[in-house]
Structures are given as C-alpha cells and as structure tokens.
Amino acid sequence: MQPSLASGDLILTRRTTGISVGDIVVVDVGDAGKIIKRVSELDAETVVLAGDNSRLASSFCDYPHKRSTIVGKFLLNFSFLSRWYSLAMWTADRRSCDKINNPRVTVSRNRHI
Numbered sequence: 001m002q003p004s005l006a007s008g009d010l011i012l013t014r015r016t017t018g019i020s021v022g023d024i025v026v027v028d029v030g031d032a033g034k035i036i037k038r039v040s041e042l043d044a045e046t047v048v049l050a051g052d053n054s055r056l057a058s059s060f061c062d063y064p065h066k067r068s069t070i071v072g073k074f075l076l077n078f079s080f081l082s083r084w085y086s087l088a089m090w091t092a093d094r095r096s097c098d099k100i101n102n103p104r105v106t107v108s109r110n111r112h113i
Helices: 079-101
Strands: 010-013 024-028 034-042 048-052 065-066 069-076
Touching: 024 048
Parallel strands: none
Antiparallel strands: 010 069, 024 034, 024 069, 034 048, 048 065
16 A cells, blocks of 8 residues: 555554545455555445555455455554554664673772872
C-alpha cells in the first residue's frame, strides 16, 4: 500500500458495513492472512481491491472478494508512534551501551604530603 501506508505502520480500523470506493480496508484472504488494500469497485455482495503502488501487482487485486471477508475500514495511521517507539528503543540502547563503555566514574586519590 505504499506510498499511503508503509510496512510496519500501526493502523486503527473499524468494523463497518459503510464501505465506499476509495476506502482502505483490511480483508481476510484465508490462508494468506489479512491484507490492506483500497476498494476500486463495489456492489452489494462483492468488493474489488487495488493497491496504491502501480509498479507492484498483487494477486489479490482486480478480482471480486466477498464483502463478508472485509475485517475493517482504515481510520488512522499511527506510524509516528511506531517511529517514535523505534527511536526511543534505539536511544535507550545507546544509553545503556554508553554506561557500560563509559561509566563516567571519577576516581580520586587521597594524597598525603
């Protein structure tokens, strides 16, 4: 679904029957699992899906799926949270490595004259 969604994005969906052409939906395709695609055609019983990346074809696009396989409709992308979480974990890792490699402990000697 790039450029709209990237691999690893955290998204919020909602179960609904109010699906329109152009909506992004999550569809359960059986053994292959769940996929995220855009609705290109719609009738009372079926939905035809399309991907946003025209350079990559998907075997799940351009043929009808039962509307009952739609798990939910895309509402919100939380990718900023997943990027923030990754950055926070990387920063925490760096800090723990810094403490091990450079403990910043000062050793002072007591000198007698």
